[in-house]
Amino acid sequence: MASAETGESRLPCPLFHSGLRLAPGTGNSRQGDLHGTESRGARAHSVLHRHGRAAGGQREDGGRRACPAPGGRPARHAGTGGGAQGSAHRARLLRLxxxxxxxxxxxxxxxxxxxxxxxxxxxxxxxxxxxxxxxxxxxxxxxxxxxxxxxxxxxxxxxxxxxxxxxxxxxxxxxxxxxxxxxxxxxxxxxxxxxxxxxxxxxxxxxxxxxxxxxxxxxxxxxxxxxxxxxxxxxxxxxxxxxxxxxxxxxxxxxxxxxxxxxxxxxxxxxxxxxxxxxxxxxxxxxxxxxxxxxxxxxxxxxxxxxxxxxxGKELDGIVQVYAQNRAHLLEHLPAAGFPDLAPADGAFYIYAYSGHLGDDSQALCKRMLDEINVAATPGTDFDPERGHHYIRFSFAGATEEIVEACERLKGWTATS
Structure with a gap:
């Protein structure tokens, strides 16, 4: 997405993960054995509610590749140190x-x-x-x-x-x-x-x-x-x-x-x-x-x-150290970016921020944020149907440079919103 000020292409920063919305199933009954499961599982339909530009990956229509938006998944993957690769090699010697x-x-x-x-x-x-x-x-x-x-x-x-x-x-x-x-x-x-x-x-x-x-x-x-x-x-x-x-x-x-x-x-x-x-x-x-x-x-x-x-463990703890750096940056800079009221981020890779002072519709807020500055977050209504309209969730599972850039974009945006 091009910046309104500079015309430069700006990619979504990965502070988003869409919620899984499950449509109501057509049957809820369950018998005492395994024969009654079909009415629940086979006939239920799941709907993924995503902001497409924030989902990352190469678009099928050949458009620009967006920055990854990990949200609920780590941006880094295990195995670079040989553990999972070694397992794959060992598996070739096994009968799977x-x-x-x-x-x-x-x-x-x-x-x-x-x-x-x-x-x-x-x-x-x-x-x-x-x-x-x-x-x-x-x-x-x-x-x-x-x-x-x-x-x-x-x-x-x-x-x-x-x-x-x-x-x-x-x-x-x-x-x-x-x-x-x-x-x-x-x-x-x-x-x-x-x-x-x-x-x-x-x-x-x-x-x-x-x-x-x-x-x-x-x-x-x-x-x-x-x-x-x-x-x-x-x-x-x-x-x-x-x-x-x-x-x-x-x-x-x-x-x-x-x-x-x-x-x-x-x-x-x-x-x-x-x-x-x-x-x-x-x-x-x-x-x-x-x-x-x-x-x-x-x-x-x-x-x-x-x-x-x-x-x-050494490799994985190194990944957690990156999360810790990202967390520290968000805790320091989100208040200046217009989000002073934050839940204690003791663990995981999320920060839950109060957004009621910016409006009563967190889903609309997240859409505007994505549309106008390409910073993605998840509306609190995904997590709390009653009170989530006053909250949004940021994820810091991505690269530190993207977290830093997201904060800078937010500072200018909330000051003029």
Whole structure:
């Protein structure tokens, strides 16, 4: 896009990731076995709502290639140090076929070792299920842990796919209105105000806010869930991308919690589609049966790469250092660019900014921002249908020079808007 002032071509800066919008399914019923899944999964339609120019990649019509807009995915990819490449070489010597539906034993054991090394928690490898990304992990977890009509709470703002998956499975998503006072996270008080609940999804670090709960707060939430018979599902996919303190795992406090993790964020393996679950013993066999029927097994090659990824800590921590530089720049310069009210960005690679002083429609604001200065951000309504019109989300998973340029464009734009 050409600048109105100079006529120079200006590319979108990658502070955007579009939300996934799932159209209502035509059927919500689920039977007690696997035969009732067709009405939910096969007939549901998904709609990707994207700002095309910000999505990156070469346009099919031969137009200018936009700057990548990573948003929810790291701009860098694992394997440059040889880990994933070595796995690919090793895979050529292997016969790649179906694996155990819960994953290859070597990877499950390596994940268990990770919990001891990182959190000091002993986890039996038999409680670990390897999945086709965390998305498959959420689907399997919700199917195994809940029944149609169950009420599952989550913080608003929160990752929109939680609501969409719950709805597709005939479950009720109960939004907890978490604001700055709660650091945009669930609290026992919000949980108690929500009435009878069957489940709670907790994301720490969170998308879109980057906030984390500390160990004391997590302990209070665990106790609240235990007292009220609520199944805790802990989304820990951004663990490892932390700036203010180490993220606390639910495995440290609650053996009955379902833990969801992924190789996509810290390990930068988005396209490998690999994740894992840590399960209470009674859910292992139900998850195994569901996984056999829905997925057969995780991808064999991806699992080999997953084993190697645990030995790439130096490379991966270097990527996190780039995120830390980007975060520091945004925290310093966004207030001067017209966004003084920011959520604490404890982890992940997002900053959730109040934009109500610039108007009551965050989606329109983001469109104007993209149209006029080619800086892309995500409207808060993707994450909070009720209050998100006063917020936008910035991502800092891209290159530092692009983050710097985005701030400079914003400063001039908000001063004249």
């Amino acid at each position: 076929g179906y694996t155990d539906s819960l994953g290859i034993p070597r990877l499950r054991k390596r994940i268990a070792r990770h919990y001891m090394e990182t959190y000091g928690t002993e986890v039996d490898p038999d409680r670990i299920a390897v999945t086709a990304g965390s998305s498959a992990g959420f689907l399997l977890s919700f199917l195994a842990a809940f029944e149609p009509g169950d009420r599952v709470a989550l913080a608003a703002p929160g990752y929109p796919a939680y609501r969409n998956i719950l709805k597709a499975l005939g479950l009720e998503a109960v939004l907890l209105p978490a604001g700055p006072e709660e650091r945009f996270q669930p609290t026992p008080e919000l949980i108690e105000q929500a009435g009878k609940l069957d489940g709670l999804i907790l994301a720490s670090p969170s998308n879109p806010t980057g906030t984390m709960v500390d160990k004391d707060t997590l302990g209070r939430i665990v106790d609240c869930c235990r007292e009220r018979g609520i199944r805790l599902v802990s989304d820990e996919i951004y663990h490892g991308i932390e700036f203010t303190r180490r993220a606390v795992s639910a495995s440290e406090l609650d053996a009955e919690a379902i833990i969801v993790n992924s190789f996509s964020k810290y390990y930068s393996m988005t396209g490998w589609r690999l994740g894992w679950l840590v399960l209470p013993p009674e859910l292992v066999r139900p998850i195994e049966c569901l996984a056999q029927n829905l997925f057969i097994s995780p991808m064999a090659l991806s699992q080999e790469a997953g084993v190697a990824a645990f030995d790439a």
